[in-house]
Amino acid sequence: MVYIVDKLKTLSTCMPYTPKPLDLPIPASEQNIPPKDQTQTQASIEQEEEEFIKNNYVARTLLNEPELPPITWSNWYKEVNWPQAALLCTEPFIALYGLFTTGFVWQTFIFTIIWYFLTGLGITAGYHRLFAHRAYEATLPLRYILLVFGAGAVQGSAQWWSRGHRAHHRYTDTDLDPYSAHKGMFYSHIGWLIFKPRRKPGVADVTDLHRDPTVQWQHRNYLTLAFLMSFILPTLISGLGWGDYRGGYFFAGVLRLVFVHHSTFCVNSLAHYLGDAPFDDRHTPRDHFITALVTLGEGYHNFHHEFPSDYRNALKWFQYDPTKLMISFFKTIGLAHNLKEFPHNEIQKGRYTMAHKELDKFGRTIAWPKGSAELPIVTYEEYQELSKEDNGRALVLIAGFIHDVSNFIDSHPGGRAFIRSYVGKDATVAFYGGVHDHNTAAHNMLAMMRVAVCKYGGEVEHIKKRLGHVQTPTPIFA
Secondary structure (H helix, E strand, C coil): CCCCHHHHHHCCCCCCCCCCCCCCCCCHHHCCCCCCCCCCCHHHHHHHHHHHHHHCHHHHHHHHCCCCCCCCCCCHHHHECHHHHHHHHHHHHHHHHHHHHCCCCHHHHHHHHHHHHHHHHHHHHHHHHHHHCCCCEECHHHHHHHHHHHHCCCCCCHHHHHHHHHHHHHCCCCCCCCCCHHHCHHHHHHHHHHECCCCCCCCCCCHHHHCCHHHHHHHHCHHHHHHHHHHHHHHHHHHHHHCCHHHHHHHHHHHHHHHHHHHHHHHHCHHHCCCECCCCCCCCCCECHHHHHHCCCCCEHHHHHHCCCCCCCCCCCCCCCHHHHHHHHHHHCCCEECCCCCCHHHHHHHHHHHHHHHHHHHHCCCCCCCCHHHCCEECHHHHHHHHHCCCCCCEEEECCEEEECCCCHHHCCCCHHHHHCCCCCECHHHHECCCCECCHHHHHHHHCCEEEEECCCCHHHHHHHHCCCCCCCCCCCC
């Protein structure tokens, strides 16, 4: 990176220290070589495009399968998925009615929270990490338990849910993503469920789920299981347990379902908008504690999209991920095994890549010194002659570079007389500890004062040459 004089003029500084470039030619061999002419005929460009589309499933599908017409005020009622819309839009009003008409029973309150976590974990630990991503393996009893509680979240069967979620990961942020964040917060949160999709989701392989007898059992009996686990069972438990049938239905059933629905939906919406991207910023998934808090640990979504088959979403001990802790507990009691973790080295590469990217971005806001390839080259004798010219310049040679320190003399902490004594000389030893071992800031400021490169490096090489030494001098590259 190099500095640009015009850019430096716009920087706020109380100490002007960068000199004007020397009016000397830069060697032709060091100048930037223009790129080769890469003209292409129209026919070759079209051929390349055809080859690209042929081998690119997303591009081919988007080209050959146009989406449905947009939803407007005149056709919206035809495009509504009425069964799902009725469930999702009426349940909040039913819950509100229950809140205003049903008395509070503390046992029901505690049971509602427990039932919320159980059905929520059926989605996060079951549908998501076990069936969609195969992040761990579960015994037969645990598979059935997670499928039953997952049905209580009323989000479709595990087969249907996993098929859409695998498409989401494969085609993230494209039009083949069933709930692409690029279509807006409302769409990715709930709109994709209320309205018919404008196009079919991209292809996703779910043959493993078709062969899984537990998943197929739940798929065949989903409606019965969903009604039983979401409404009937919590009502009966509250009613038979402590006589609160009404609270069991409205709170543990309907209100709990509202929270489970929108908690899960936040993984598709909020987790793609709120937070940072410590592993990859090419797509929308983000990490944030708040999202993790409302999604049972699924909020560290940037990590999850980078390492989807890792059973964890949160890596650090203080990050909230109850789903990870439950899976670890399942392993402890013998219900789960083969918990998958991406190699720590690969995870660190992601962190390093993003940290490096941020540093590069920060670096682009900084003015940097010119390198040897962008400066004229002069001999030591020419340097001495230039330093004698009465043009207001004060040229000092340090570490093979000739610096114009005229703008800095009055600000030098060691006094102007000391710098004046080295004009036309090689001050490398003095600068590098012979008189004072300068700090990093001094090195950085000095580099900004470069105006030329001294051929062969400096005074020592010049003396060797004058005395007839035949060793090949080392050129300066920095």
